[in-house]
Amino acid sequence: MKKYNFYSGPAILPQEVFEQASKAVIEYDHIGLSLIEISHRSKEFTQIVDETQQRIKEITGLGDAYKVLFLQGGATQQFCMIPYNLLGESDTASYMDVGAWSKKAIKEARLFGQVHVACSSSDESYTYMPTAFDVPESSRYLHITTNETIQGTQMKSIPNVGCNLIADMSSDIFSRQLNWNQFDMIYAGAQKNLGPSGVTLVIVKESILGKLTRNIPTILDYRVHIKDNSLHNTPSTFGIYVMLLTLRWLQKEGGLAVMEQRNKEKAQLLYDAIDRSPLFTGVARKDSRSDMNVTWTINKPELEDAFNTLAKDNGCIGIKGHRSVGGFRASIYNAMPRAGVELLINLIDDFSKKHG
Numbered sequence: 596m597k598k599y600n601f602y603s604g605p606a607i608l609p610q611e612v613f614e615q616a617s618k619a620v621i622e623y624d625h626i627g628l629s630l631i632e633i634s635h636r637s638k639e640f641t642q643i644v645d646e647t648q649q650r651i652k653e654i655t656g657l658g659d660a661y662k663v664l665f666l667q668g669g670a671t672q673q674f675c676m677i678p679y680n681l682l683g684e685s686d687t688a689s690y691m692d693v694g695a696w697s698k699k700a701i702k703e704a705r706l707f708g709q710v711h712v713a714c715s716s717s718d719e720s721y722t723y724m725p726t727a728f729d730v731p732e733s734s735r736y737l738h739i740t741t742n743e744t745i746q747g748t749q750m751k752s753i754p755n756v757g758c759n760l761i762a763d764m765s766s767d768i769f770s771r772q773l774n775w776n777q778f779d780m781i782y783a784g785a786q787k788n789l790g791p792s793g794v795t796l797v798i799v800k801e802s803i804l805g806k807l808t809r810n811i812p813t814i815l816d817y818r819v820h821i822k823d824n825s826l827h828n829t830p831s832t833f834g835i836y837v838m839l840l841t842l843r844w845l846q847k848e849g850g851l852a853v854m855e856q857r858n859k860e861k862a863q864l865l866y867d868a869i870d871r872s873p874l875f876t877g878v879a880r881k882d883s884r885s886d887m888n889v890t891w892t893i894n895k896p897e898l899e900d901a902f903n904t905l906a907k908d909n910g911c912i913g914i915k916g917h918r919s920v921g922g923f924r925a926s927i928y929n930a931m932p933r934a935g936v937e938l939l940i941n942l943i944d945d946f947s948k949k950h951g
């Protein structure tokens with residue numbers, strides 16, 4: 596039976612990407628070697644890095660001022676790397692406080708400098724994205740989390756502030772059209788919407804770097820990774836290759852405009868099903884609902900396990916909500932086919948009819 600993976604990450608990727616990646620693991624491009632045994636300094640691999648960077652530039656329309664890096668340590672490592680490189684001890688950076696991930700980013704930044712909380716949705720258990728920002732003029736940067744994966748909230752507009760703008764886009768990168776030029780840095784762990792785990796995409800405007808006097812360990816210094824074109828040490832070669840395959844697929848399908856259209860439709864269908872059910876309730880406030888991670892709860896908690904089992908038995912894998920929120924979460928990234936969402940909707944409708 597075809598199963599649909601609704602887990603938040605590692606997550607679903609296009610079927611053709613799985614097929615192409617598996618072939619390359621056996622033999623890459625008729626060279627008599629597996630992709631995962633070739634040197635990261637080989638001609639074949641440097642071409643993979645170049646093409647991946649090229650496609651990211653095409654997708655975002657960003658110019659030479661921005662550098663594209665493939666790092667390790669996940670988005671989590673960026674939580675410390677960003678302030679290490681950009682926040683002096685007596686400097687202030689502004690942070691959104693909108694859920695579990697932004698809280699982790701704040702915790703790390705406090706190790707390096709002063710944190711000013713620019714907005715918070717803690718008053719409503721992080722179920723919405725604030726739209727008003729208090730950013731002191733002296734802020735080195737504003738750190739935003741465009742999509743909070745656990746609560747299922749997403750920023751619908753990006754604030755225009757007078758300082759550098761840094762975005763954790765781990766769970767909604769390349770899911771919609773954005774004015775990419777308004778960001779000074781964007782980062783994302785690949786395993787949600789871009790590829791397998793093990794590689795982190797960082798897009799950084801080079802001019803924001805090198806302003807501190809602090810000594811930075813070599814491996815955590817963005818300037819080193821720029822100079823060495825992400826090949827300072829051995830990168831996740833397989834991860835970068837699968838990211839390339841995913842980006843080829845994304846562009847072939849029609850790029851961000853098509854992704855956005857499809858994602859909006861899929862999410863709307865699912866939210867409609869939750870809203871018309873007497874049994875289920877959406878977690879996120881309507882104006883902040885994520886198109887990527889749809890979260891909801893059940894009004895009869897004694898039936899929660901039964902719905903999880905029903906979903907699993909019908910090929911919808913991974914809809915159990917994060918332990919901190921409970922209920923259910925369906926992650927419907929770019930690669931989730933509409934058929935997967937429709938299958939889940941049928942289950943919601945049937946279960947609601949029976950138990951509502």
Ligand SMILES: *Cc1c(COP(=O)(O)O)cnc(C)c1O
Pocket residue numbers: 604668669670671672696740742743744763764765766784785
């Ligand atoms: C998953 C996630 C992270 C953490 O990513 P890792 O690659 O596991 O470190 C950070 N931020 C957001 C918004 C996420 O969804």
